[in-house]
Amino acid sequence: MNKGGVGLTGGGSGPTAAAAAAAAQKQKTLLQRVDTDITNIVDNFNHLVNAARVSDPPVRNSQEAFMMEMRGARMVQAADSLLKLVSELKQTAIFSGLASLNEHVEQKTAEFDQQAENTERMLSRIGEEAAGCLKELEWEKAVSASRFEDDGVVCDWTPRFYDTGSWSIWVRAQKRLVCRNSVRKDVVCFAEEDSLVEVKRKKLAVFVSGGGSNFRSIHDAAVQGSLYGDIVVLVTNKHDCGGAEYARKNNIPVILFPKTSNVPDGLSSSDLVTALRGFEVDFVLLAGYLKLIPVELIRAYERSILNIHPSLLPAFGGKGYYGMKVHKAVIASGARYSGPTVHYVDEHFDTGRILAQRVVPVLANDRAEELAARVLREEHQLYVEVTKALCEDRIIWREDGVPLIQNRENPKEYS
Template sequence: MVKQPFSLKFPPLLSLSSYPSVQSQNLDVRSGSLHAISDVHKIVCSSSWRLLCSKSSNITEPKEGHEVRAQVTVRRKKLAVFVSGGGSNFRSIHDASKRGSLHGDVTVLVTNKSECGGAEYARNNGIPVILFPKAKDEPKGLSPSDLVDTLRKFEVDFVLLAGYLKLIPVELIRAYERSIFNIHPSLLPAFGGKGYYGMKVHKAVIASGARFSGPTIHFVDEHYDTGRILAQRVVPVLAHDTAEELAARVLNEEHQLYVEVVEALCEDRVVWREDGVPLIQSRENPNDFR
């Protein structure tokens, strides 16, 4: 297996410096009130990192498929991406994996449209494509239980929805608790829910008179767009914007934001505050959260 080094020199997540009217903010959170999203926990000791596994207090040795950075062993994650269309966010995530900035691999693509652009891109890049759900026009589609079994066979760590327009079955949500993510093209909780997708979102934002919009990445629950918010990126809504112009501006931010969030997931940098709010730990300074 070829190990892909990746750079630590990236801009902070959720930086809003491009928009003077919106200031980014570091959160002062007590470290004792945070819980890691995975079973790997990190502590600071004598200004160096040590890795503690949930079942052992011994420092682990590097194994095949692992990389060591700053004395921390992080297993390379396996990702499943769900798409219904062209899959531009899927392509951004896959590109980040190939160039080495993302410590994970897209191991399978799930789609409800076998001939969509995202599925074609996956096949061209050697990524297996599976169909979900079953439908009259997609008779080879899987059932919810078969989908869960298939993802487990691929040893998937995280499920990433990237323009997937079907409601995720409860069986999958229960099997991958706190491990399924979606990107939505508005600043949730505004302009979310059933029926708010694609260009419909941007038209609604412009019609409302909102001065800002932008993508939101959130955990997926049993409803549309109601899971806990993990990250957002703000873009301005200009006075004479069309829905297409706003959509292009938001999509550009989506591509960057989703990659940054998946990088954090793959590096075990998503933690939970005691009140149930997820935070992203800074790569450069573990005591900063965004």
């Protein structure tokens, strides 16, 4: 849609504000000239009247007659000039009027364009809502409502959104049976063929050593309801780090670990396991935690501890590879690509099974800070997506011990 001004002549644009100002100045000049011409006419007319008074003696010589003719000629010239000025004044007035008219047209055009944009947005929203309704109707039509009861729980074969308060799961009719159980609000119950499966809202513990930007992203997703889990405790080795401050502001308990001479209030490994059990933690997420995880915790939470690393493991991982050191090493190596890796945690640094990765380019003139920012943006998205899959029990272990993420929309697809 044309957003520009509307011209009043074929192929040209309307007068601008500068042109209108010039027209006004010209009009002022013409009025000054009109005043001068009128003054000349009156002045010469007075001379003629004075020279031709009846009471005066007749004209005595040719010089006075010549002067009268000159005065008359000047009056004629002034009158002719005055007529021309009147014509120019009319044109100037019309031109000034066109400028005002053009401004009015432009204003109305802008209002029309705004109304058109609002209408387009409204139609788009209506279209999206209609598409959602049609999709649900298609599912309802495609699947017959077959009901049964099992231990007092009424189930049906009808596809629907199952709302659990802060989280909804789209249950496909061909794959699952929705169990409408009003007693447990923290459990989504569904069945595949003959077996009932419960999806419980997960409780998460996050470990940080710094600002905890990934921790904040996961917490935001949980608060907004897009993640079927809650962060119930934060563990840190630095009581005054940014992540710990954020946790306290959001009423998330903070645990210090490990216990050292600098952190006398820190917990021992066994006490940490006991504390996490007390919080009923299901999964542990490392988000910039720089300490090695003790064996006691790994054994207590087997296949339940994840970490995110800012490189494409197994490259640029291991002891000493953290933060900006990773990105400097990537650039120095000449690698063309980098990116975050989410992996399971074992007894060593960055050697656990890889679960998910994202690839970002390493540009020719990259500085470590620029590459770090590019990777961090992907970290925030990737870690939240993986945590969603974790909370929805969509992590599948292959026979050879490789973890895969099951697609939420199509359970037969994995990544």
